[in-house]
Amino acid sequence: MTDKLVFILNCGSSSLKFALIDTQTQQQILSGLADSLASDSPIITIKYQGNKHRVTLPAQAAHQQAIDTVVAFLQQHQLATHVVAVGHRVVHGGEAFTESVIITPQVLSQIEQVSQLAPLHNPANIIGIKAAQQAFNQLPQVAVFDTAFHQTIPAKAYLYPLPYSLYEEHGIRRYGFHGTSHFYVTQQASQLLGIERDQLNIISAHLGNGASVTAIKNGQSVDTSMGLTPLEGLVMGTRCGDIDPAISHFLIDQLGYQQAQVNQLLNKESGLLGLSQLSNDCRVLEEEAEQGHEGARLALDIFCYRLAKYIASYTVPLGQLDAVVFTGGIGENSDMIRENVLRQLSIFGFKVDHDKNQAARFGASGIITNNAGPQAIVIPTNEELVIAQDSIRLIQQEQ
Known part of the structure; x- marks a missing residue:
């Protein structure tokens, strides 16, 4: 056990994902999820040393009790004394933050000021920060922003x-998200392809329940599909992605929807779930599509078509394409989605190797094409490691 452990927190409105990372070995020592917080049946699941530990919290227990419970588990297993920093995923940094920072009262105030740009995410992140400050009041706390990697996007792309x-x-512009993931796979693609990062030109597709595509030129983000909020862009699990903005007015003016109902529909009832009328889980949809479920097949076809269109359009700012990178839960595990998308990008000469594509799942990485020119690569993301590494780097700079 080293004294380089970082406790990682990713706080949602009613959930808390956490991990303990050893930055010297790059290994995840512990991970878990506190779910259904502030409800009648909140519960914490902790994965440690190959075992799952389930802890039922009192009814209405919220983030502070969840974090205190996890800290008690760390203390019980002699892990807490090795923690040197707490790293927080913060969804929106606005234009104030271009890189990770140690959290000070001023930084926390700035995060609160941009909360209006991410009302579903930043308030929850702030709750997590304050709860962790109480639980680890002697340790430095670090904020790592989803938006920071995209601050290199030029005005012609973000306005x-x-x-x-x-x-x-009012700061209304494209900000982009999943920046930590896109940053990580850029580093990994540079090593895999043997191209210096500042010369690397790739399109990174982070595909999960939330999904985004980023054009990365000379190692820097130059365009990305998510916008002011994480609603814009690709078809996602329950989010609609790009639609005619006037649809919102039609729903309200012609169909009698309330604004809250429209927000619920666009964020929680659309995407793969809405199209299929079945599920937002890509695995379920693939299984059902194979059994002939038309809604599942249609949802997957639309998902892949729009993704292929985005990838093709992002060659415009690059000028040269070294690779398309698939990451995130769907990008890492769905060989069917990858093959479907690459087949629609045949204009770039992609030739999918069926065996390599099937092998690159469940944590495996590698090139999945056999062709000259641009390659297609699968790279499992590791946002927690980036947060841990940034945390260590910043506290070492302070010492």
Whole structure:
């Protein structure tokens, strides 16, 4: 056991994902999820040394009790004394943060100020930060922002064609998300392809229940599919992605929806779930599509088609394409989705190797094409490791 352990927190409105990372070995020592917080039956699941530990919390227990419970588990197993920092995933940093930072009262205030840009995420992140500050009051806390990697996107890509005053006065622009994941796979693709990061040109597709594509030129983000919020872009598990903005007005003016109902529909009832009328789980949809379920097949076809269109369009800012990288739960595990998408990108000369594509699942990585020119690669993401490494780097700079 080293004294380089970082406790990672990813706080949602009613959930808390956590992990303990050894930054010297790059191994995940412990991980878990606190779910259904502030409900009648909150529960914590902790994975440690190959075993699952389930802890039932009192009814209405919230984030502070969840974090205190996990800290008690760390103390019980002699892990807490080896923790040197707490790293927090923060979804939105606005334009204030271009890189990870040690959390100070001023930093926390700035995170609160941009909460209006991510009302579903940042308030929960702030709750997690404050709870961790109480639980680990002697340790430095580090904020790692989903938006930071995308701060290199030029104005022609991040500005919306709206009155410029809305950007100047209210910060309405494209910010992008999943930046930690896109950053990680950029590093890994550089090593795998033997191309220096500052010369690497790839399109990174982070595909999970939330999904985004990023164009990365010379190792830097130059365009990305998510926008002011994580709703824009690709078809996702329950989010609609790109639609005609006037649909919202139609739902309200013509069909009598309330604004809250529209937000619920676009964020929670659309995407793969809405199209299939079955599930937002890609694994379920693939199984059902094979059995002839038309809704499942249609949902997957639309998902793949729109993803292929985005990838093709992102060659525009790159000029040259070294590789398309698939990551995230779907990107890492669905050989069917990958093959479907690459087949629609035949104009780039992709030739999928069926065996390599099937082998690159469940944590395996590698090139899945046999062709000259651009390659297709599977790289399992590791956002927790990036957060841990940034945390260690920043506290060492402070010492």
